[in-house]
Amino acid sequence: MHVPDGYLDAATTAGTAAVAAAGVALALRGARRELDERTAPMAGLTAAFVFAVQMMNFPVAYGTSGHLIGGALTAVLVGPWTAVLCMTVVLLVQALVFADGGLTAVGTNVTLMGLVAVGVGYGAFRLLRAVLPAGRTGLLAAAGVGAFLSVPVAALVFVGLFGLGGVADVSLGSVAVAMGGVHLLIGLGEAAITVAVLGAVLAVRPDLVRGARHLQRATALAPRSETAGRPAAPAAPAPVEAR
Amino acid sequence: MGAGHGHGAGLAAMYVPGASPVHRLEPHTKLVAVLAFALVVVLTPVHAGWAPWAYAGFLSLLLGVAAVAGIRPGRLLRGLVVEVPFVFFALLLPVVSRGPRTEVLGLSLSESGLAAGGSILAKATLSVLAATLLAATTDPRALLRGLDRLRLPAVLVQILTFMIRYADVVGGELRRMKVARESRGFRARRVGALKVLGPAAGSLFIRSYERGERVHLAMLSRGYTGRLPTGPVAVVGPRSWAAALSLPLAAAAVLGAGSLLG
Numbered sequence: 133m134h135v136p137d138g139y140l141d142a143a144t145t146a147g148t149a150a151v152a153a154a155g156v157a158l159a160l161r162g163a164r165r166e167l168d169e170r171t172a173p174m175a176g177l178t179a180a181f182v183f184a185v186q187m188m189n190f191p192v193a194y195g196t197s198g199h200l201i202g203g204a205l206t207a208v209l210v211g212p213w214t215a216v217l218c219m220t221v222v223l224l225v226q227a228l229v230f231a232d233g234g235l236t237a238v239g240t241n242v243t244l245m246g247l248v249a250v251g252v253g254y255g256a257f258r259l260l261r262a263v264l265p266a267g268r269t270g271l272l273a274a275a276g277v278g279a280f281l282s283v284p285v286a287a288l289v290f291v292g293l294f295g296l297g298g299v300a301d302v303s304l305g306s307v308a309v310a311m312g313g314v315h316l317l318i319g320l321g322e323a324a325i326t327v328a329v330l331g332a333v334l335a336v337r338p339d340l341v342r343g344a345r346h347l348q349r350a351t352a353l354a355p356r357s358e359t360a361g362r363p364a365a366p367a368a369p370a371p372v373e374a375r
Numbered sequence: 376m377g378a379g380h381g382h383g384a385g386l387a388a389m390y391v392p393g394a395s396p397v398h399r400l401e402p403h404t405k406l407v408a409v410l411a412f413a414l415v416v417v418l419t420p421v422h423a424g425w426a427p428w429a430y431a432g433f434l435s436l437l438l439g440v441a442a443v444a445g446i447r448p449g450r451l452l453r454g455l456v457v458e459v460p461f462v463f464f465a466l467l468l469p470v471v472s473r474g475p476r477t478e479v480l481g482l483s484l485s486e487s488g489l490a491a492g493g494s495i496l497a498k499a500t501l502s503v504l505a506a507t508l509l510a511a512t513t514d515p516r517a518l519l520r521g522l523d524r525l526r527l528p529a530v531l532v533q534i535l536t537f538m539i540r541y542a543d544v545v546g547g548e549l550r551r552m553k554v555a556r557e558s559r560g561f562r563a564r565r566v567g568a569l570k571v572l573g574p575a576a577g578s579l580f581i582r583s584y585e586r587g588e589r590v591h592l593a594m595l596s597r598g599y600t601g602r603l604p605t606g607p608v609a610v611v612g613p614r615s616w617a618a619a620l621s622l623p624l625a626a627a628a629v630l631g632a633g634s635l636l637g
Contacts, residue, residue, distance in 0.1 A: 136461055137413050138498025145417070160530055172530060173594065176537020177587030180545040183538065184583075185576050188549060191563045200576070209580060221534050225542075228406075228518055229389055231506035232457040234499065235413045302468065302488070324566070328573025329580065337581050 134226065135241055135290065137234030144297025149239025155247040156220050162213030166342070178210050179218040183225065190325050203245060203286075204253025204279035205326040208343035209333065212254040219246040240293065244286045253282035257343060268334060271344055272327050279326035283319035287311045386542050389454075389510040396618065397444035397512045401611050402521030404619035409509045411623035413502040415630055421494040422487070425637030430497040432629035437504050440622055446511045454507030458499055465499075468492035515539050520605070529602060536603065537590070545583050552579070 140148075167174045182202045189199055207215035223241050226232040233241045257278035264270035291311050295304045330341065338344055392398075397405075412433075419429050441451060469488035513521070519539065523532045552575050563572060591599075 134457075136458065136495075136499035137502035138417050138495050139461075142418060156531070157528075160528060163530075172533035173537050173591040174584070174587040175534045177541055177545070177583045177590065178580075179534060179538040180541040181580050181583035183542050184545045184549045185579065187546065188572065188576060189563065190572055191565055191568050210584075217531070217534055221531070221538050224535065225386070225515075225538065227506065229386060229510050229515055230457060231454050231503045231510065234417075234502050235410055235506055236417050236502070324569060325573065325576075328569040329576040332574035332577025333580055335574075336577065340581060340584055 134223075134233030135237045135244070137236050139234075139237065139298065140240060140293055141297040144293055145236055145240060147297075148243045148293065152220075152239040152242035152247065155216060156242065159213045159216035159220075163211075163217050166211035166214050174210070175214050175217050176221070178206065178214065179221040182206055182218050183222050185329075186222070190321065200325045200329070201245060201249065201283065201322060203249030204257065204275065204282045204322070205329055207250045207254035208257055208275045208278070208326075208330060209341055211342045212250055215250045215254070216246050219250060244290055248289050249282040249286045252285045253278040256281045261343070266347065268331075268347075271334070271347065272331055275330050275343065276323040276327040280319040280323035283322050284312050284315040287315035386515050386539055389507070390514050391446060391450065391511045393445055393512065395444045395512070397440060397508075400512075400615060400619050401524075401609065402513050402517040403524040404521075404611060404616055405509055405513055406518070406521045406525060408619040408622050409505050411620070412505050412626050415623055415626040416498050416501045416505075419494070419498070419630055419633075422490050423633070423637055425633045426490075426494060427497075428637075429629055429633045430501065432633075433501050433626055434504075436622060436625050436629070437501065437508065440508055444508065444512050446508060450511060451504055451507055454510075455500065455503055458503050461499055462496065465492040465496040468495070523605070524608065533603065537587075541583075541586070541590075544586070545579065548582060549579055 163175060185202060186199050203215060203219055206218050209215075210218070220242050223233060223245060224238065227235055227238050227241070255278070257274045260274035260277055261271060264274055288308060288311065291304065291308045294302075294307065333341055334344060338347065416433055419426055423429075438448075441448070469484040469492050509518075516539065519532060519536055522535065523529070527535075556571065556575070561568075561571060
Protein backbone atom coordinates (compact mmCIF):
# COMPACT_ATOMS: atom_id res chain seq x y z
CA MET A 133 0.00 0.00 0.00
CA HIS A 134 2.81 2.44 0.76
CA VAL A 135 3.85 4.46 -2.29
CA PRO A 136 7.65 4.44 -2.63
CA ASP A 137 9.85 7.17 -4.11
CA GLY A 138 9.92 7.57 -7.86
CA TYR A 139 6.36 6.48 -8.67
CA LEU A 140 4.93 9.93 -9.22
CA ASP A 141 6.60 12.94 -10.79
CA ALA A 142 7.84 15.92 -8.80
CA ALA A 143 4.77 18.13 -9.38
CA THR A 144 2.28 15.49 -8.21
CA THR A 145 4.46 14.63 -5.22
CA ALA A 146 4.69 18.29 -4.23
CA GLY A 147 0.95 18.73 -4.75
CA THR A 148 0.01 15.81 -2.54
CA ALA A 149 2.54 16.99 0.06
CA ALA A 150 0.77 20.37 0.16
CA VAL A 151 -2.63 18.64 0.48
CA ALA A 152 -1.28 16.45 3.27
CA ALA A 153 0.21 19.43 5.13
CA ALA A 154 -3.09 21.32 4.94
CA GLY A 155 -5.04 18.25 6.05
CA VAL A 156 -2.74 17.59 9.00
CA ALA A 157 -2.91 21.25 10.04
CA LEU A 158 -6.72 21.03 10.04
CA ALA A 159 -6.55 17.76 11.97
CA LEU A 160 -4.28 19.33 14.60
CA ARG A 161 -6.98 21.94 15.24
CA GLY A 162 -9.84 19.46 15.13
CA ALA A 163 -8.16 16.92 17.40
CA ARG A 164 -8.06 19.45 20.22
CA ARG A 165 -11.85 19.30 20.25
CA GLU A 166 -11.89 15.50 20.32
CA LEU A 167 -9.32 14.94 23.04
CA ASP A 168 -9.11 18.39 24.69
CA GLU A 169 -5.67 18.91 26.17
CA ARG A 170 -4.98 15.22 26.33
CA THR A 171 -4.21 15.24 22.59
CA ALA A 172 -0.56 14.25 22.65
CA PRO A 173 -0.49 11.27 25.04
CA MET A 174 -3.83 9.83 23.90
CA ALA A 175 -3.16 10.22 20.19
CA GLY A 176 0.33 8.84 20.70
CA LEU A 177 -0.95 5.72 22.43
CA THR A 178 -3.67 5.28 19.82
CA ALA A 179 -1.00 5.56 17.12
CA ALA A 180 1.04 2.93 18.95
CA PHE A 181 -2.08 0.73 18.89
CA VAL A 182 -2.55 1.26 15.14
CA PHE A 183 1.10 0.49 14.60
CA ALA A 184 0.90 -2.70 16.66
CA VAL A 185 -2.36 -3.92 15.14
CA GLN A 186 -0.91 -3.50 11.64
CA MET A 187 1.61 -6.17 12.66
CA MET A 188 -1.16 -8.58 13.58
CA ASN A 189 -2.04 -11.01 10.84
CA PHE A 190 -5.66 -11.99 10.39
CA PRO A 191 -6.64 -15.01 8.30
CA VAL A 192 -8.71 -13.88 5.32
CA ALA A 193 -9.19 -17.09 3.36
CA TYR A 194 -7.48 -20.44 3.37
CA GLY A 195 -3.74 -19.90 3.38
CA THR A 196 -3.79 -16.12 2.96
CA SER A 197 -3.77 -13.51 5.64
CA GLY A 198 -4.06 -9.76 5.72
CA HIS A 199 -3.55 -7.03 8.19
CA LEU A 200 -5.59 -4.04 9.18
CA ILE A 201 -4.80 -0.62 7.74
CA GLY A 202 -7.00 0.90 10.36
CA GLY A 203 -8.08 4.30 9.02
CA ALA A 204 -11.82 3.71 9.37
CA LEU A 205 -11.53 1.76 12.63
CA THR A 206 -9.44 4.46 14.27
CA ALA A 207 -11.83 7.17 13.06
CA VAL A 208 -14.83 5.38 14.61
CA LEU A 209 -12.91 4.71 17.83
CA VAL A 210 -11.30 8.08 18.55
CA GLY A 211 -12.80 10.49 16.01
CA PRO A 212 -11.69 11.44 12.49
CA TRP A 213 -9.24 14.24 13.36
CA THR A 214 -7.30 12.20 15.86
CA ALA A 215 -7.39 9.29 13.40
CA VAL A 216 -5.75 11.46 10.72
CA LEU A 217 -3.01 12.40 13.20
CA CYS A 218 -2.50 8.77 14.22
CA MET A 219 -2.26 7.56 10.63
CA THR A 220 0.15 10.41 9.81
CA VAL A 221 2.39 9.55 12.72
CA VAL A 222 2.35 5.84 11.89
CA LEU A 223 3.21 6.58 8.25
CA LEU A 224 6.03 8.93 9.30
CA VAL A 225 7.53 6.30 11.57
CA GLN A 226 7.19 3.64 8.88
CA ALA A 227 8.95 5.87 6.34
CA LEU A 228 11.71 7.09 8.67
CA VAL A 229 12.44 4.01 10.75
CA PHE A 230 11.48 1.17 8.42
CA ALA A 231 11.98 2.76 4.98
CA ASP A 232 8.41 1.63 4.25
CA GLY A 233 7.01 4.20 1.84
CA GLY A 234 9.24 6.76 0.17
CA LEU A 235 10.62 9.77 2.02
CA THR A 236 9.59 12.21 -0.69
CA ALA A 237 6.30 10.30 -0.98
CA VAL A 238 5.31 10.80 2.68
CA GLY A 239 2.87 13.50 1.58
CA THR A 240 1.32 11.17 -0.98
CA ASN A 241 0.97 8.38 1.55
CA VAL A 242 -0.52 10.68 4.18
CA THR A 243 -2.99 11.96 1.60
CA LEU A 244 -4.03 8.45 0.54
CA MET A 245 -4.03 6.51 3.81
CA GLY A 246 -4.51 9.39 6.21
CA LEU A 247 -6.87 11.85 4.56
CA VAL A 248 -8.68 9.80 1.89
CA ALA A 249 -9.02 6.51 3.78
CA VAL A 250 -10.09 8.18 7.03
CA GLY A 251 -12.30 10.71 5.24
CA VAL A 252 -14.11 8.14 3.10
CA GLY A 253 -14.34 5.58 5.89
CA TYR A 254 -15.68 8.05 8.44
CA GLY A 255 -17.89 9.86 5.92
CA ALA A 256 -19.58 6.64 4.87
CA PHE A 257 -19.88 5.61 8.51
CA ARG A 258 -21.62 8.85 9.49
CA LEU A 259 -23.96 8.75 6.50
CA LEU A 260 -24.99 5.15 7.14
CA ARG A 261 -25.22 5.68 10.87
CA ALA A 262 -27.81 8.35 10.21
CA VAL A 263 -29.79 6.07 7.89
CA LEU A 264 -29.49 2.68 9.57
CA PRO A 265 -31.49 1.87 12.71
CA ALA A 266 -29.67 3.05 15.82
CA GLY A 267 -28.12 0.25 17.76
CA ARG A 268 -25.18 -2.06 17.86
CA THR A 269 -25.89 -3.85 14.58
CA GLY A 270 -26.49 -0.67 12.62
CA LEU A 271 -23.34 0.85 14.03
CA LEU A 272 -21.22 -2.16 13.16
CA ALA A 273 -22.70 -2.35 9.67
CA ALA A 274 -22.00 1.35 9.08
CA ALA A 275 -18.41 0.96 10.28
CA GLY A 276 -17.93 -2.15 8.18
CA VAL A 277 -19.14 -0.45 5.00
CA GLY A 278 -16.97 2.57 5.78
CA ALA A 279 -13.92 0.37 6.26
CA PHE A 280 -14.72 -1.57 3.09
CA LEU A 281 -15.09 1.58 0.98
CA SER A 282 -12.00 3.30 2.39
CA VAL A 283 -9.59 0.81 0.82
CA PRO A 284 -10.68 0.71 -2.86
CA VAL A 285 -11.38 4.46 -2.90
CA ALA A 286 -7.84 5.18 -1.63
CA ALA A 287 -6.53 2.79 -4.30
CA LEU A 288 -8.54 4.55 -7.02
CA VAL A 289 -7.26 7.95 -5.85
CA PHE A 290 -3.78 6.52 -6.23
CA VAL A 291 -4.65 5.43 -9.78
CA GLY A 292 -5.89 8.96 -10.46
CA LEU A 293 -2.63 10.42 -9.16
CA PHE A 294 -0.74 7.92 -11.28
CA GLY A 295 -2.70 9.16 -14.29
CA LEU A 296 -1.79 12.77 -13.43
CA GLY A 297 1.85 12.27 -12.63
CA GLY A 298 2.80 8.67 -13.16
CA VAL A 299 6.10 7.89 -14.82
CA ALA A 300 4.72 5.18 -17.11
CA ASP A 301 2.43 5.41 -20.11
CA VAL A 302 -0.21 2.87 -19.20
CA SER A 303 -3.88 2.75 -20.01
CA LEU A 304 -5.50 4.10 -16.86
CA GLY A 305 -8.55 1.91 -17.31
CA SER A 306 -6.64 -1.33 -16.96
CA VAL A 307 -4.67 -0.05 -13.96
CA ALA A 308 -7.89 1.12 -12.34
CA VAL A 309 -9.55 -2.25 -12.88
CA ALA A 310 -6.54 -4.16 -11.55
CA MET A 311 -5.95 -1.92 -8.53
CA GLY A 312 -9.66 -1.57 -7.82
CA GLY A 313 -10.26 -5.31 -8.07
CA VAL A 314 -7.41 -6.26 -5.76
CA HIS A 315 -8.36 -3.59 -3.27
CA LEU A 316 -12.02 -4.59 -3.25
CA LEU A 317 -10.81 -7.90 -1.82
CA ILE A 318 -8.48 -6.17 0.63
CA GLY A 319 -11.40 -3.93 1.58
CA LEU A 320 -13.52 -6.98 2.44
CA GLY A 321 -10.78 -8.13 4.81
CA GLU A 322 -10.50 -4.65 6.28
CA ALA A 323 -14.27 -4.55 6.86
CA ALA A 324 -14.30 -7.96 8.55
CA ILE A 325 -11.44 -7.07 10.89
CA THR A 326 -12.87 -3.62 11.64
CA VAL A 327 -16.26 -5.08 12.60
CA ALA A 328 -14.65 -7.78 14.75
CA VAL A 329 -12.45 -5.34 16.65
CA LEU A 330 -15.16 -2.71 17.02
CA GLY A 331 -17.66 -5.29 18.22
CA ALA A 332 -15.23 -6.39 20.89
CA VAL A 333 -14.60 -2.85 22.13
CA LEU A 334 -18.35 -2.10 22.11
CA ALA A 335 -18.98 -5.16 24.24
CA VAL A 336 -16.45 -4.20 26.91
CA ARG A 337 -16.09 -0.42 26.95
CA PRO A 338 -18.77 1.16 24.75
CA ASP A 339 -17.90 4.53 26.31
CA LEU A 340 -14.52 4.48 24.53
CA VAL A 341 -16.07 4.27 21.06
CA ARG A 342 -16.47 7.85 19.95
CA GLY A 343 -18.65 6.89 17.01
CA ALA A 344 -21.15 5.31 19.45
CA ARG A 345 -21.59 8.30 21.75
CA HIS A 346 -25.20 8.74 20.62
CA LEU A 347 -26.00 5.22 21.83
CA GLN A 348 -24.35 6.01 25.13
CA ARG A 349 -26.64 8.96 25.79
CA ALA A 350 -29.72 6.96 24.87
CA THR A 351 -29.00 4.32 27.49
CA ALA A 352 -28.11 6.91 30.13
CA LEU A 353 -31.77 7.99 30.22
CA ALA A 354 -32.84 4.65 31.65
CA PRO A 355 -31.06 4.36 35.02
CA ARG A 356 -29.61 0.95 35.59
CA SER A 357 -26.95 -0.50 37.80
CA GLU A 358 -24.97 -1.39 34.69
CA THR A 359 -22.29 1.24 35.25
CA ALA A 360 -22.04 0.66 38.99
CA GLY A 361 -19.79 -2.37 38.76
CA ARG A 362 -17.13 -0.54 36.84
CA PRO A 363 -14.14 0.82 38.78
CA ALA A 364 -14.14 4.60 39.15
CA ALA A 365 -15.22 6.39 36.01
CA PRO A 366 -12.41 8.09 34.07
CA ALA A 367 -11.80 11.43 35.71
CA ALA A 368 -12.60 13.71 32.82
CA PRO A 369 -12.66 17.10 34.58
CA ALA A 370 -9.75 16.33 36.91
CA PRO A 371 -6.90 17.16 34.51
CA VAL A 372 -8.14 20.71 34.09
CA GLU A 373 -7.99 21.35 37.79
CA ALA A 374 -4.69 19.54 38.19
CA ARG A 375 -3.05 22.03 35.92
CA MET B 376 4.29 -11.88 13.32
CA GLY B 377 5.53 -9.02 11.29
CA ALA B 378 4.70 -10.57 7.94
CA GLY B 379 2.42 -7.60 7.36
CA HIS B 380 5.15 -5.06 7.46
CA GLY B 381 8.20 -6.86 8.73
CA HIS B 382 8.37 -4.66 11.82
CA GLY B 383 8.03 -7.55 14.23
CA ALA B 384 11.19 -6.92 16.19
CA GLY B 385 10.20 -3.49 17.48
CA LEU B 386 11.25 0.04 16.79
CA ALA B 387 14.82 -0.12 18.01
CA ALA B 388 15.65 -3.11 15.83
CA MET B 389 16.68 -0.99 12.86
CA TYR B 390 19.24 1.02 14.82
CA VAL B 391 22.83 -0.21 14.82
CA PRO B 392 24.66 1.49 17.71
CA GLY B 393 27.99 2.93 16.73
CA ALA B 394 30.27 5.93 16.93
CA SER B 395 31.13 6.45 13.27
CA PRO B 396 31.20 9.96 11.78
CA VAL B 397 27.79 9.22 10.27
CA HIS B 398 26.37 8.24 13.67
CA ARG B 399 27.73 11.41 15.23
CA LEU B 400 26.14 13.83 12.77
CA GLU B 401 23.29 15.90 14.20
CA PRO B 402 20.00 14.13 13.37
CA HIS B 403 18.34 17.07 11.64
CA THR B 404 21.26 17.48 9.23
CA LYS B 405 21.00 13.77 8.40
CA LEU B 406 17.25 14.07 7.80
CA VAL B 407 17.76 16.97 5.42
CA ALA B 408 20.59 15.14 3.67
CA VAL B 409 18.60 11.94 3.12
CA LEU B 410 15.51 13.83 1.98
CA ALA B 411 17.60 15.87 -0.47
CA PHE B 412 19.28 12.70 -1.73
CA ALA B 413 15.88 11.08 -2.33
CA LEU B 414 14.77 14.23 -4.18
CA VAL B 415 17.81 14.10 -6.47
CA VAL B 416 17.13 10.43 -7.17
CA VAL B 417 13.47 11.13 -7.95
CA LEU B 418 14.38 14.01 -10.25
CA THR B 419 16.58 11.80 -12.47
CA PRO B 420 14.86 11.70 -15.87
CA VAL B 421 13.26 8.34 -16.56
CA HIS B 422 13.89 8.03 -20.27
CA ALA B 423 17.44 9.41 -20.48
CA GLY B 424 19.98 6.94 -21.85
CA TRP B 425 22.46 7.76 -19.12
CA ALA B 426 20.00 7.16 -16.27
CA PRO B 427 21.39 3.67 -15.45
CA TRP B 428 24.85 5.21 -15.03
CA ALA B 429 23.44 7.83 -12.69
CA TYR B 430 21.71 5.10 -10.63
CA ALA B 431 25.03 3.23 -10.42
CA GLY B 432 26.68 6.44 -9.24
CA PHE B 433 24.02 7.00 -6.55
CA LEU B 434 24.39 3.40 -5.42
CA SER B 435 28.16 3.69 -5.07
CA LEU B 436 27.68 6.89 -3.03
CA LEU B 437 25.32 5.08 -0.66
CA LEU B 438 27.68 2.12 -0.36
CA GLY B 439 30.46 4.58 0.47
CA VAL B 440 28.37 6.11 3.28
CA ALA B 441 27.51 2.60 4.53
CA ALA B 442 31.21 1.74 4.61
CA VAL B 443 32.03 4.89 6.60
CA ALA B 444 29.14 4.18 8.99
CA GLY B 445 30.17 0.55 9.41
CA ILE B 446 26.78 -0.78 8.29
CA ARG B 447 27.12 -4.23 6.77
CA PRO B 448 25.60 -4.93 3.32
CA GLY B 449 23.42 -7.64 4.88
CA ARG B 450 21.68 -5.02 7.00
CA LEU B 451 21.01 -2.90 3.92
CA LEU B 452 19.62 -5.92 2.06
CA ARG B 453 17.24 -6.66 4.91
CA GLY B 454 15.94 -3.10 4.63
CA LEU B 455 14.95 -3.85 1.04
CA VAL B 456 12.31 -6.39 2.10
CA VAL B 457 9.66 -3.65 2.34
CA GLU B 458 10.03 -3.07 -1.37
CA VAL B 459 8.83 -6.50 -2.45
CA PRO B 460 5.17 -5.66 -3.29
CA PHE B 461 6.31 -2.90 -5.58
CA VAL B 462 8.71 -5.14 -7.47
CA PHE B 463 5.65 -6.92 -8.85
CA PHE B 464 4.08 -3.65 -9.94
CA ALA B 465 7.32 -2.59 -11.64
CA LEU B 466 7.59 -5.96 -13.41
CA LEU B 467 4.04 -5.57 -14.65
CA LEU B 468 4.62 -2.15 -16.22
CA PRO B 469 6.46 -3.33 -19.37
CA VAL B 470 3.58 -5.71 -20.08
CA VAL B 471 0.72 -3.26 -19.69
CA SER B 472 2.32 -0.07 -20.99
CA ARG B 473 1.55 1.35 -24.42
CA GLY B 474 3.97 2.58 -27.08
CA PRO B 475 6.49 0.87 -29.36
CA ARG B 476 7.23 -2.70 -28.36
CA THR B 477 10.30 -4.86 -28.40
CA GLU B 478 10.87 -8.58 -28.10
CA VAL B 479 12.56 -9.76 -24.92
CA LEU B 480 12.89 -13.50 -24.45
CA GLY B 481 9.88 -14.03 -26.68
CA LEU B 482 7.67 -11.56 -24.76
CA SER B 483 6.35 -8.46 -26.45
CA LEU B 484 7.20 -5.64 -24.05
CA SER B 485 6.68 -1.91 -24.22
CA GLU B 486 9.92 0.06 -24.50
CA SER B 487 8.66 2.96 -22.41
CA GLY B 488 7.22 0.50 -19.93
CA LEU B 489 10.60 -1.17 -19.59
CA ALA B 490 12.27 2.17 -18.94
CA ALA B 491 9.55 3.19 -16.46
CA GLY B 492 9.55 -0.14 -14.63
CA GLY B 493 13.34 -0.15 -14.42
CA SER B 494 13.51 3.43 -13.19
CA ILE B 495 10.79 2.86 -10.58
CA LEU B 496 12.66 -0.15 -9.30
CA ALA B 497 16.00 1.68 -9.25
CA LYS B 498 14.63 4.83 -7.62
CA ALA B 499 12.62 3.00 -4.98
CA THR B 500 15.61 0.79 -4.16
CA LEU B 501 18.00 3.73 -3.85
CA SER B 502 15.66 5.68 -1.62
CA VAL B 503 14.91 2.64 0.57
CA LEU B 504 18.66 2.11 0.95
CA ALA B 505 19.15 5.76 1.93
CA ALA B 506 16.33 5.59 4.48
CA THR B 507 17.70 2.31 5.84
CA LEU B 508 21.08 3.99 6.33
CA LEU B 509 19.38 6.85 8.17
CA ALA B 510 17.49 4.47 10.46
CA ALA B 511 20.56 2.33 11.04
CA THR B 512 22.72 5.26 12.14
CA THR B 513 20.10 7.30 14.03
CA ASP B 514 18.31 6.34 17.21
CA PRO B 515 14.51 6.84 16.85
CA ARG B 516 14.60 9.38 19.70
CA ALA B 517 17.34 11.31 17.92
CA LEU B 518 15.18 11.29 14.79
CA LEU B 519 12.46 12.97 16.87
CA ARG B 520 14.86 15.66 18.03
CA GLY B 521 15.79 16.20 14.40
CA LEU B 522 12.15 16.56 13.35
CA ASP B 523 11.61 19.01 16.21
CA ARG B 524 14.53 21.15 15.04
CA LEU B 525 13.16 21.06 11.51
CA ARG B 526 10.01 22.76 12.89
CA LEU B 527 7.56 19.91 12.56
CA PRO B 528 4.49 21.15 14.54
CA ALA B 529 5.17 20.63 18.27
CA VAL B 530 1.95 18.65 18.83
CA LEU B 531 2.88 16.24 16.06
CA VAL B 532 6.38 15.80 17.49
CA GLN B 533 4.84 14.99 20.87
CA ILE B 534 2.40 12.48 19.44
CA LEU B 535 5.39 10.90 17.70
CA THR B 536 7.33 10.91 20.98
CA PHE B 537 4.57 9.12 22.83
CA MET B 538 4.04 6.70 19.97
CA ILE B 539 7.72 5.77 19.74
CA ARG B 540 8.04 5.51 23.50
CA TYR B 541 5.06 3.18 23.83
CA ALA B 542 5.12 1.29 20.52
CA ASP B 543 7.31 -1.40 22.02
CA VAL B 544 5.12 -1.59 25.16
CA VAL B 545 1.94 -2.04 23.12
CA GLY B 546 3.72 -4.39 20.73
CA GLY B 547 4.93 -6.37 23.73
CA GLU B 548 1.35 -6.78 24.98
CA LEU B 549 0.36 -7.99 21.54
CA ARG B 550 3.21 -10.51 21.60
CA ARG B 551 2.23 -11.79 25.05
CA MET B 552 -1.38 -12.23 23.91
CA LYS B 553 -0.12 -14.18 20.94
CA VAL B 554 2.03 -16.43 23.13
CA ALA B 555 -0.91 -16.98 25.47
CA ARG B 556 -3.23 -17.85 22.56
CA GLU B 557 -0.83 -20.21 20.91
CA SER B 558 0.15 -21.97 24.10
CA ARG B 559 -3.55 -22.88 24.35
CA GLY B 560 -3.40 -24.45 20.92
CA PHE B 561 -4.84 -21.58 18.88
CA ARG B 562 -3.92 -21.39 15.21
CA ALA B 563 -5.26 -18.56 13.03
CA ARG B 564 -6.22 -20.54 9.96
CA ARG B 565 -9.69 -19.63 8.86
CA VAL B 566 -12.01 -16.68 8.93
CA GLY B 567 -13.62 -18.00 12.11
CA ALA B 568 -10.43 -17.08 13.93
CA LEU B 569 -11.61 -13.48 13.74
CA LYS B 570 -13.84 -14.31 16.70
CA VAL B 571 -10.67 -14.71 18.74
CA LEU B 572 -8.40 -12.17 17.08
CA GLY B 573 -10.99 -9.37 16.96
CA PRO B 574 -11.47 -9.27 20.74
CA ALA B 575 -7.72 -9.56 21.18
CA ALA B 576 -7.16 -6.45 19.06
CA GLY B 577 -10.12 -4.79 20.78
CA SER B 578 -8.71 -5.34 24.23
CA LEU B 579 -5.35 -4.12 22.95
CA PHE B 580 -7.07 -0.86 22.02
CA ILE B 581 -8.75 -0.59 25.41
CA ARG B 582 -5.46 -1.23 27.20
CA SER B 583 -3.65 1.29 24.99
CA TYR B 584 -6.30 3.94 25.54
CA GLU B 585 -6.42 3.42 29.29
CA ARG B 586 -2.64 3.47 29.42
CA GLY B 587 -2.79 6.76 27.54
CA GLU B 588 -5.10 8.20 30.21
CA ARG B 589 -2.81 7.00 32.99
CA VAL B 590 0.29 8.36 31.27
CA HIS B 591 -1.44 11.68 30.74
CA LEU B 592 -2.52 12.01 34.38
CA ALA B 593 0.91 10.94 35.60
CA MET B 594 2.54 13.53 33.38
CA LEU B 595 0.16 16.27 34.53
CA SER B 596 1.04 15.52 38.13
CA ARG B 597 4.69 15.99 37.20
CA GLY B 598 4.06 19.42 35.75
CA TYR B 599 3.43 18.60 32.10
CA THR B 600 2.28 21.73 30.29
CA GLY B 601 1.92 20.35 26.81
CA ARG B 602 5.55 20.57 25.87
CA LEU B 603 8.43 18.35 26.84
CA PRO B 604 11.48 20.21 28.08
CA THR B 605 14.51 19.61 25.90
CA GLY B 606 18.02 20.62 26.77
CA PRO B 607 19.84 23.46 25.05
CA VAL B 608 20.14 22.72 21.35
CA ALA B 609 23.64 22.12 20.09
CA VAL B 610 24.95 24.69 17.64
CA VAL B 611 25.58 23.05 14.30
CA GLY B 612 28.50 24.58 12.48
CA PRO B 613 28.88 24.84 8.72
CA ARG B 614 31.35 21.98 8.85
CA SER B 615 28.87 19.36 10.05
CA TRP B 616 26.26 20.67 7.62
CA ALA B 617 28.84 20.28 4.86
CA ALA B 618 29.62 16.74 6.01
CA ALA B 619 25.93 15.80 6.05
CA LEU B 620 25.12 17.48 2.76
CA SER B 621 28.07 15.92 0.96
CA LEU B 622 25.84 12.96 0.07
CA PRO B 623 23.06 14.87 -1.74
CA LEU B 624 25.59 17.30 -3.25
CA ALA B 625 27.62 14.44 -4.69
CA ALA B 626 24.39 12.91 -5.99
CA ALA B 627 23.44 16.23 -7.58
CA ALA B 628 26.92 16.33 -9.16
CA VAL B 629 26.32 12.88 -10.63
CA LEU B 630 22.96 14.05 -11.97
CA GLY B 631 24.49 17.22 -13.42
CA ALA B 632 27.35 15.31 -15.03
CA GLY B 633 24.87 12.89 -16.56
CA SER B 634 22.70 15.58 -18.11
CA LEU B 635 25.79 17.47 -19.43
CA LEU B 636 27.62 14.48 -20.86
CA GLY B 637 24.59 12.42 -21.83
